[in-house]
Amino acid sequence: GRDADVRAALVDELGSDRLLRASNLGVSVKNGIAELTGEVPVVVWRERSARVSSVVKGVRGIVNRVRVVPIHRPDQLIAREVRAAVRGTAALARMPVVVSVANGVVVLEGEISSFDEQQLAERVASGVPGVRYCQNQLTFSPSIKRTSPVIVADVQSRLAWDPLLQHAPIQVTARDGRVLL
Numbered sequence: 619g620r621d622a623d624v625r626a627a628l629v630d631e632l633g634s635d636r637l638l639r640a641s642n643l644g645v646s647v648k649n650g651i652a653e654l655t656g657e658v659p660v661v662v663w664r665e666r667s668a669r670v671s672s673v674v675k676g677v678r679g680i681v682n683r684v685r686v687v688p689i690h691r692p693d694q695l696i697a698r699e700v701r702a703a704v705r706g707t708a709a710l711a712r713m714p715v716v717v718s719v720a721n722g723v724v725v726l727e728g729e730i731s732s733f734d735e736q737q738l739a740e741r742v743a744s745g746v747p748g749v750r751y752c753q754n755q756l757t758f759s760p761s762i763k764r765t766s767p768v769i770v771a772d773v774q775s776r777l778a779w780d781p782l783l784q785h786a787p788i789q790v791t792a793r794d795g796r797v798l799l
Contacts, residue, residue, distance in 0.1 A: 621647040624676035628652055631674050638666045643684060645671075650678035657687045659747035691748030693719040699746045700724055707742050709735050715756065717743070722750035729759035 625647040644655035697719040715728040
C-alpha cells in the first residue's frame with residue numbers, strides 16, 4: 619500500500635544520505651506519519667534523520683524516537699576524523715582550522731572568513747562519533763579574502779547540507795562577488 623511505498627522511499631533516502639551515515643534506523647509509516655527509532659552516536663545525526671525524512675514525498679509528519687547514545691572513542695581517532703571532515707567540506711577545506719581533542723571535547727582554533735563557516739565547522743565537528751562537545755574558538759580574519767573560490771565553496775557546502783537540494787545537479791560559479799547557480 620501507500621504507507622509501504624513511503625516507508626521504502628524513507629529507508630532508501632536515510633540509507634543514502636552521506637551526511638547522516640546512519641542506516642541502522644528503524645522506520646515505520648502509518649497514514650503518512652513516519653516513526654523513526656534506533657540509536658545514533660551524536661545529536662546531529664538525530665536531527666538530520668528527521669530533516670531528511672521530512673523531504674520524502676508522502677511523509678505528512680514525523681515522530682522522532684531516535685535516541686542519542688554517545689560512544690567513547692580514542693581522542694586521536696576523533697581528531698583524525700574531525701580533521702578529515704573539515705577538509706572534506708568545501709567551505710572549510712582552505713581555511714587554517716586547527717583541531718585538538720581531549721576526553722571527547724573538540725577544540726577548533728584558527729581563522730575563517732565568515733560567521734557561516736564558523737557555524738559549519740562546529741556542525742561538521744559535532745557530527746563525528748565520540749565527540750561529546752565542541753568548543754568553537756575560530757575567529758574571523760579580514761585577511762582571508764572572500765575570493766570567488768571561497769564564495770563558491772560556501773554555497774556548495776550550504777547546498778550539500780540541504781536534503782532537498784543535495785541530489786540536485788546544481789553548478790555554482792562566482793565572479794566579482796556575484797554567484798551564478
